Amino acid sequence: MTKRQASTQPCPSLLDLGPVAGPVAGIDEAGRGCLAGPVVAAACILPEHFDLPGLTDSKALTAARRDTLAAAIRAQALCWSLGLAWAPEIDQINILQATLRSMERAVGHLRLRPSLLLIDGNQTCKAPIPQRTVVGGDALVPAISAASILAKTFRDHLLVKLDRRYPGYGLAIHKGYGTAVHLAALQTLGPSPIHRLTFRGVRPEQPAPSKQERQSCLPGILT
Secondary structure: OOOHHHHOOOOOOHHOOOOOOOOEEEEEEEEEOEEEOEEEEEEEEEOOOOOOOOOOHHOOOOOOHHHHHHHHHHOOOOOOEEEEEEEHHHHHHHHHHHHHHHHHHHHHHHOOOOOEEEOOOOOOOOOOOOOOOOOHHHHOOOOHHHHHHHHHHHHHHHHHHHHHHOOOOOHHOOOOOOOHHHHHHHHHOOOOOOEEEOOOOOOOOOOOOOOHHHOOOOOOOOO
């Protein structure tokens, strides 16, 4: 047992699981709050013994450390996979449902069928596999931490490539999040095909109707 594994044992969310027969997959996502690009979910099954020093929530790591760990996770994991949901689907079904679909896709692409899914947060997906949610699991459960890093690093590198296809927004810098630079670019350029049109700040705010326009909409008033 590695030091990282031992450190997670006191977590109440894991202690009440009881014995689990078969592999356990950690699930996490990246990009849920962004204005552009896909939401990306990762599923990861780690072996019983692994050597991933510093494994934790991807948000607590530098980009260089995430990249180093991502390579080690891919080399040591029993299997891992990704699932994506792009902006049109997000706009159609909302970001929560799109996130859950991306998780389902990641699970569906796993080479091994897990006996249990441990999902970061408080929402389960529709995969036909027993599931447990773990709030804060990306910092507590090694398999979820690994999934967090895989999803984050893949998405960040993807946004760098998308920045070359859709220049002017600064996607390579902010990775699609709603920074002041990004919002200013949207005001100037308008949304690109990878922007989420239902998110506040992506489309220009419509001016409030004038008093005359409001009156023209009242019942019984002819225009």
